[in-house]
Amino acid sequence: MKKRWLAGFLCITFFLMMVTGCGQTQTSSVVSGAAAADWPAKVENVNLTKEPAGVAVLSGNIADILLKLRYETVLKARSEDCSQNELSSLPVYSLDQAKELKNLGVDLALTDQTPTQDEMKAFSDAGIVLLSLSPANGRADLSRLYAEVGTAVKGARTGYEQGTKMAEQVLMGIDSVARIIPNKNILLTGIYVSDTDGSVVTGDMFQNSILESAGVTNVAAGSEGGKMDLTALKRANPQVIFCPVGLKEKLETADIFENLSAVKEGRVYEIDPNYMKWQGETVMLAVTEIAGLAYPELSKTGTSSVS
Numbered sequence: 001m002k003k004r005w006l007a008g009f010l011c012i013t014f015f016l017m018m019v020t021g022c023g024q025t026q027t028s029s030v031v032s033g034a035a036a037a038d039w040p041a042k043v044e045n046v047n048l049t050k051e052p053a054g055v056a057v058l059s060g061n062i063a064d065i066l067l068k069l070r071y072e073t074v075l076k077a078r079s080e081d082c083s084q085n086e087l088s089s090l091p092v093y094s095l096d097q098a099k100e101l102k103n104l105g106v107d108l109a110l111t112d113q114t115p116t117q118d119e120m121k122a123f124s125d126a127g128i129v130l131l132s133l134s135p136a137n138g139r140a141d142l143s144r145l146y147a148e149v150g151t152a153v154k155g156a157r158t159g160y161e162q163g164t165k166m167a168e169q170v171l172m173g174i175d176s177v178a179r180i181i182p183n184k185n186i187l188l189t190g191i192y193v194s195d196t197d198g199s200v201v202t203g204d205m206f207q208n209s210i211l212e213s214a215g216v217t218n219v220a221a222g223s224e225g226g227k228m229d230l231t232a233l234k235r236a237n238p239q240v241i242f243c244p245v246g247l248k249e250k251l252e253t254a255d256i257f258e259n260l261s262a263v264k265e266g267r268v269y270e271i272d273p274n275y276m277k278w279q280g281e282t283v284m285l286a287v288t289e290i291a292g293l294a295y296p297e298l299s300k301t302g303t304s305s306v307s
Contacts, residue, residue, distance in 0.1 A: 033147060033164070038155025043131055043148050052108035052129075055153060056093060056101050057082055059112040061135055062149060064280030066110075068166050069146070071153050076104045079111075083274070098122040108152060136206045136279055143167040145279065170279075174213035174287045181215035182295055190216035190240035190262070190294065191233070192276055195247070196254045200228045207276045210283060214291035216240065230256045237261050240294055244273035269293045 035041065041048045055074045057063045060081040066072055067086055078090040093101055095115055099122070108129045115123075115132060123130040131152055136142040143164050150163025192201040192211060201207040203221035211218045219236035220228040234256060241262040243251055248270045252263050262268055271293075275286035292298050 034160045035156035038157050038159070041151050041156035041159075043152045044133065046129060046131060048108075048129060048152065051155060052153065054105040054107060056104075056106045056109040056128075057087075058093070058095055058109055059133075060084075060274065061112055061278050061280075062110045062133060063087060064274075064278035064282050065146060065149050065166075066153070066280070068170070068280035069150055069153070069159075069162055071150070071162075074153055076106050077101055095119050096122075098126040098128055102126040102128055110149065110152060137204060138206055139171060139209050142171065142206060142279065170281075170283050173284050174209065177284075177287045177291055178213040178215065180298075181291060182297055187217055188215060188240065188294060189219050189236065189238045190242065191219050191228075191236075191238045192242045193247070193251060193257075194244060194273075194276070196251055196257070198227050198230050198233070200226065200233075201276060202226055202228065206279060210276070210287050210290065211242075214287045214294055216290065216294050234260070239265070240267045240269070242269050242271055242290060242293070244276075245270045 039048065039050050052074065054076040055066075056077040057066060057075055058079040060079070060083065063075075063078060063082040063084055066075065067084060072086060075087065075090055077093045078087050079094055080092050082090075091104070093104075095109075095111060095113065096119065098109075098119070101109060106128055108131070109123060110131050110133060112133055112135055115130060120130060131148075133145060133148050133152075136145045146163035146167035147160050148163070150159035150161075150166075153159055154162065190211065192207065194200065200220045200223070201211060201218065202223040202225060203218065204224045205226060208218050208221055219233070219238045223229075223232075237260055239261050241251070241257075241260070248268050251257050252268055257263055271286070271289060274282060275289070
């Protein structure tokens with residue numbers, strides 16, 4: 001039943017995305033950073049002279065964005081955390097295997113980790129460009145990340161334009177969900193908790209946009225750096241709590257959480273932890289599932305739309 005209503009709900013939101021996008025003219029902001037030609041290109045102060053022959057994606061988040069950009073065909077290897085089904089056939093490698101990646105025909109590697117000096121030297125010696133691209137830290141920063149990934153793979157014009165276009169599509173998609181949230185005048189407070197030590201989604205993170213678009217007012221929006229004081233969390237007393245799969249039981253029995261409204265009322269929900277890590281198409285899955293859990297009445301809408 002859950003899959004039925006989620007599928008129906010996604011159909012509604014994707015339809016709204018298409019309707020919203022129809023009739024819009026391309027604005028200068030979409031192409032303002034694009035170059036006249038694809039190559040050479042520059043990303044994170046790294047000069048790229050030509051289109052890569054083979055790419056290794058060493059980040060689950062960047063892999064998700066490459067899938068959204070429809071650039072997965074250039075991939076020759078992935079890291080273990082790139083667990084998307086579409087990439088399951090790719091061999092698994094890590095940052096300490098530059099020589100092995102070169103033997104696969106890789107000449108560009110993308111990661112969101114900060115490589116060590118030894119790792120950077122190993123990739124340089126192997127003739128592989130290693131780019132470290134940080135995750136988006138907010139709505140405005142999503143376009144930056146998509147443009148960087150797109151530019152690195154397909155160039156300063158083609159890749160850049162595809163990146164900015166797809167970033168805009170993601171934001172339009174989550175905004176479409178926000179428009180069908182019921183009872184908008186009733187404040188529903190909530191939080192995403194990743195452990196029992198105060199690690200949460202805060203206002204300076206892109207994931208805060210996911211909660212807001214799902215109709216959840218994040219009680220940690222005023223905090224920064226992915227941390228919230230547990231005493232402040234207790235005072236905020238969220239009505240709904242989201243957490244990674246496997247944390248719910250531990251969270252509900254922890255002293256600081258057991259008396260919160262969300263726990264007492266049985267409104268603690270486990271979700272796929274990648275929903276709060278990946279910033280490609282997974283963002284839409286995250287916002288629709290969170291919205292459906294926060295507003296159970298949406299399940300009726302989703303189910304009724306599935307024949």
